[in-house]
Amino acid sequence: MKEATTPNGRRAAGREQSLGGWLKVAGLGPGDDALITPEVSAALADATDVVGYVPYVERVAPRPGLTRHGSDNREEIRRAEQALQLAATGHRVVVVSSGDPGVFAMAAALFEALEASEPAWRALDIQVLPGISAMLAASARVGAPLGHDFCCINLSDNLKPWALIEKRLRLAAEADFAMAFYNPRSRARPEGFERALEVLREACGPERLIVFARAVSTPEESLRVTTLGEAQPDMADMRTLVMVGSSHTRLIQRHAGGAERQSTPWVYTPRSVSGAGS
Ligand code: SAH
Numbered sequence: 001m002k003e004a005t006t007p008n009g010r011r012a013a014g015r016e017q018s019l020g021g022w023l024k025v026a027g028l029g030p031g032d033d034a035l036i037t038p039e040v041s042a043a044l045a046d047a048t049d050v051v052g053y054v055p056y057v058e059r060v061a062p063r064p065g066l067t068r069h070g071s072d073n074r075e076e077i078r079r080a081e082q083a084l085q086l087a088a089t090g091h092r093v094v095v096v097s098s099g100d101p102g103v104f105a106m107a108a109a110l111f112e113a114l115e116a117s118e119p120a121w122r123a124l125d126i127q128v129l130p131g132i133s134a135m136l137a138a139s140a141r142v143g144a145p146l147g148h149d150f151c152c153i154n155l156s157d158n159l160k161p162w163a164l165i166e167k168r169l170r171l172a173a174e175a176d177f178a179m180a181f182y183n184p185r186s187r188a189r190p191e192g193f194e195r196a197l198e199v200l201r202e203a204c205g206p207e208r209l210i211v212f213a214r215a216v217s218t219p220e221e222s223l224r225v226t227t228l229g230e231a232q233p234d235m236a237d238m239r240t241l242v243m244v245g246s247s248h249t250r251l252i253q254r255h256a257g258g259a260e261r262q263s264t265p266w267v268y269t270p271r272s273v274s275g276a277g278s
Helices: 009-018 038-046 076-088 106-116 119-123 134-142 162-174 190-204
Strands: 022-027 049-053 067-071 092-097 126-129 150-154 178-182 209-214 222-227 240-244 250-252 266-268
Touching: 022 038, 022 076, 022 106, 038 092, 038 126, 049 076, 067 076, 076 092, 076 106, 076 119, 092 106, 106 126, 134 178, 134 209, 134 222, 134 240, 150 162, 162 178, 162 190
Parallel strands: 022 092, 022 126, 049 067, 049 092, 150 178
Antiparallel strands: 178 240, 209 222, 209 240, 250 266
């Protein structure tokens, strides 16, 4: 990682500030533009540069005065340094993530880069703008599966060992959390999700509810509600958010003849667990 190279960093920082640059790390929501917050839209309208993974940068319409810097998925730290550098030289920079930037996304990468970079950059005007994370969009679609205590786990072992994922799955199941899983299954490591389903089946039993919510709020959206006993690994891909209920999570079948897009049953987790207050 790059070390501080600017002598007299504080003065340099003052100069950078006066250039009027800023950096905002923004979440674009799960896909539908209607789910982008007005705060994020305003930041994008005022930006000179948008930085991020190519498909997210492409969600921002080109316009004169805006430079879009798309990069590869695995280049988070380099991308964060580029954004800091641009802001330090007077650019108004929005780093874009899907969903919320603080959930398995660019905000933490930005702070990692900031911590390891020149101290002068710590004087920059940096803000994180929240977005609607995939688990919130997905749970809203099916009802309220995350209506009581829940946890969320990234199933990718790119940045952590598989043994830790498995440990967290077991302990979350033992604590009877509802669970939301990001990055469930990639073509590079399809066996991971298969193993995760085995662990969950063992810990929660075959009747436990599981929801596969794919490409929520986009034209390719699909929802599937089933049980761990029926779940198959290929029901998930990298555009799927998977949720597993707690032992209290239940179904409400919809009345036949309802709206067509409402063909899946409602799934919800009650707000209380018996014994409360005792
Ligand atoms: N920062 C993002 C998550 C990035 S990790 C957020 O807060 O939503 C990428 C993972 O998010 C995907 O593998 C998938 O599990 C989930 N995801 C992102 N968009 C989604 C969508 N529209 N529908 C379902 N899952 C989605």
